[in-house]
Amino acid sequence: MIPQDKVQEILNKADIVDVISSYIPLTQKGKNFVCVCPFHDDSRPSMSVSQDKQIFKCFSCGAGGNAITFVQKYNNISFQEACKIVADKVGVNFEIRGPRQQTYSKDVVDQHALLKDVKEYAVNELAASTNEDLKSYVASRFDTESVKSFYIGYVGDSQALLRFLQAKGHSEEAIAQSNVFNVEGRSFLQDRIIFPLNDTKGNTVGFSARTYKVNDNIKYINSAESEVFKKGSILFNYDRAFQVARQSKEVIVVEGYMDAIKLAKVGHENVVALMGTAMAKDQVYALKRMNVPVNLCLDGDAPGKEAALKHYWTLKDAGLDVKMTALPLGMDPDELINKQPEVFEQELQRASNIIDFRLADVPTLEDFEIKHTWAINCLKDLKGLDNPLAEDHYFALIGDKVGFSKEALQRSYAQLQAVEKEATVKVQKQQSKNRITRWSPKQVKINLAVKDKMNYRQELQKNFDRLKGDEKVVAFNARQICDRKDVMSQYLDQKGKVLETTITLTTNDDVTCLAQGIAETAAMQISKELSIPKSNLEYIAFLHKDTKFPHIHLQCYQKETFKDNYELSTKLVESLQNEISKEITKTITQPQVVASVKI
Incomplete structure (x- = not known):
């Protein structure tokens, strides 16, 4: 504590x-x-x-x-x-003492413990195995340090693993929830090389099982989705790479864990793997948390290149600095490092923007349509870079590749800009029909009501529970966003009568960023008009987005009774309308200043 x-x-x-x-x-x-x-x-x-x-x-x-x-x-x-x-x-002296804070449910803790035991069992079985085909395959692909660092293992017999877990005290329910075994008691890990998959904290949450047999058509089998394993949230090696990436100021993203293991072996420990070509939202969030530039180094085959082009803009749109490594046609990082390690290092260091990536892989340009499509894709990506100097530089390079003049490319580029501008103007016109840039008091509707001590069950059901799952309501007070427990606690602490102010904003715009300022302004004005010290005024507020217009239920009460009743008047309504409209106008018209980013 x-x-x-x-x-x-x-x-x-x-x-x-x-x-x-x-x-x-x-x-x-x-x-x-x-x-x-x-x-x-x-x-x-x-x-x-x-x-x-x-x-x-x-x-x-x-x-x-x-x-x-x-x-x-x-x-x-x-x-x-x-x-x-x-x-x-x-600069405050602080040392962590005692056990780490437990943040997981008992079921999740049990799963972490069980899967950790599976991992350790597989590691020990690989070390003790006398299977010559298995040992030969492992030795040909991994060095001793990689096997140790990545806890590579092997499971020979499903029933032996099951008996081991039972002996370790894991319940039948926990074993079933782990998805390690099917209903017949056979494990998908059986007679396969095992690669543990960890979450961002390093907890083992699943496995990938690879065959070592030449005639086995099913190379990889992954854990089924469970309470702890969500494939779309896993980046292989993320927990080990996080601090290394922060120190080296770059994270390398590859497709497979075999690629990641090989990169780590040759010194690039700031590597994570997608475990495929797809990139899920949770994986993007995880990369954002690293807060370093991303180097996309996907396979050199067609699916890898297509995925890299897609992920480049996904990551750029998420605010990340991105560059791309172009590998030779058809080769993955693991293969290239094995055959031509110096070429891989050169390509990795040469990583650049998306236009250079396209220029490194120009398709056969025998007819006009193929040339035209390739050039237009380059110009679209060039427009996204939003760099006039880059435009001048790449017009000549693109033209040299496809035989189009610089002037023709510039005209096509201008046409793309015109089309985009026209589409943007249409969207802006549509949005401007409902957008309010200067608010008047008439656009803020106020309803006042005095309530006795709140029935928290009724209020939670009306203002929170019914809409929380659909993300149509947010509860907050002067200090924080509130969950159900916070709201209930505040209701239980409430004394005396409550002044509920319903503030309806007649706009179709998203007002979520304005809600805090509106609530604070309203509470301040209530304090002023009713002569109640602001320090004695507490509130809980609910922003509702489930009706035609967004509205805020602001429930104010006194910490200690200062007034026996609230004096409702037209003057109070008008003052709330005036001050809230001023607050909104001030906020949405305020010039923006970018804060410095400290790394």
């Missing part, structure tokens, strides 16, 4: 803007900072960071807290570990 005064000392010395901007870029908007939320699939800034209150809130996914909890969630670590990181940043 960390002493609260130590936590407070760390928070008092930390500036949340400095802490968060060391992980992701922040943009100043009014008195707060905003950013694309790293905790969900966010394409527009929905997270707000308050330097005054030293808190962050995302009004889309609900993430919120202080500098320490941001670091905890961003790095997927314990609270103690996050305290240590922030303390080191601000």
